[in-house]
Amino acid sequence: MVGRSVEDMTTTPATLVDSYQLGPLRLPNRIVMSPMTRVRSGPEGLATVSMAAYYAQRASAGLLISEGIQPSLLGQSNPLTPGLFTDAQSESWRQVTGAVHVNPSHPASPAPTSRKTAEHFLSLGADLISFGRVFLANPDLVERLRADLPLDEADEATYYAGGDTGYLTYTAYRR
Numbered sequence: 001m002v003g004r005s006v007e008d009m010t011t012t013p014a015t016l017v018d019s020y021q022l023g024p025l026r027l028p029n030r031i032v033m034s035p036m037t038r039v040r041s042g043p044e045g046l047a048t049v050s051m052a053a054y055y056a057q058r059a060s061a062g063l064l065i066s067e068g069i070q071p072s073l074l075g076q077s078n079p080l081t082p083g084l085f086t087d088a089q090s091e092s093w094r095q096v097t098g099a100v101h102v103n104p105s106h107p108a109s110p111a112p113t114s115r116k117t118a119e120h121f122l123s124l125g126a127d128l129i130s131f132g133r134v135f136l137a138n139p140d141l142v143e144r145l146r147a148d149l150p151l152d153e154a155d156e157a158t159y160y161a162g163g164d165t166g167y168l169t170y171t172a173y174r175r
């Protein structure tokens with residue numbers, strides 16, 4: 001728990017869709033995607049078009065924490081994890097950050113019930129709430145929480161399976 005002043009805490013508790021100032025970043029909501037290794041990089045640790053699509057699908061998060069990225073060859077724990085220590089790797093991440101920034105968070109309005117547990121922690125003074133598997137399976141998690149829509153379950157078998165199945169195949173809620 002960081003950062004809320006005593007004055008803040010004596011006023012109305014924050015909701016998940018309230019913005020938050022994190023250092024120089026103004027987060028549009030308090031929903032954070034947890035770091036999740038997905039072993040979908042290309043050869044030589046390059047970020048791929050599929051990775052750009054995966055992160056762009058989830059760009060409505062207040063903050064996306066990327067998967068583990070190795071800072072050196074020795075720092076690589078698994079095959080097909082992305083790196084950020086060669087010029088080609090740095091360049092390959094531009095398509096990911098570019099895709100996330102053109103697909104930014106939509107403003108959200110106050111909403112009802114299924115986010116109750118998360119907001120309980122906010123009421124106790126937490127600033128941000130992170131979601132892992134549920135964000136993996138629900139790319140539009142922010143909207144689903146906002147509008148109290150049902151949540152899909154993540155398929156464990158495809159966590160590290162490579163390819164786009166279980167990576168790009170989770171969709172926004174269809175009414």
Ligand SMILES: Cc1cc2nc3c(=O)[nH]c(=O)nc-3n(C[C@H](O)[C@H](O)[C@H](O)COP(=O)(O)O)c2cc1C
Pocket residue numbers: 034035036037038067068130131132133134159160
């Ligand atoms: C497929 C997958 C990969 C993960 N990889 C990482 C990782 O590389 N580093 C890390 O700190 N946590 C990793 N985690 C843990 C998540 O960040 C998170 O802490 C965990 O899933 C619990 O949150 P949840 O109950 O909301 O899923 C991973 C989780 C999953 C499901």
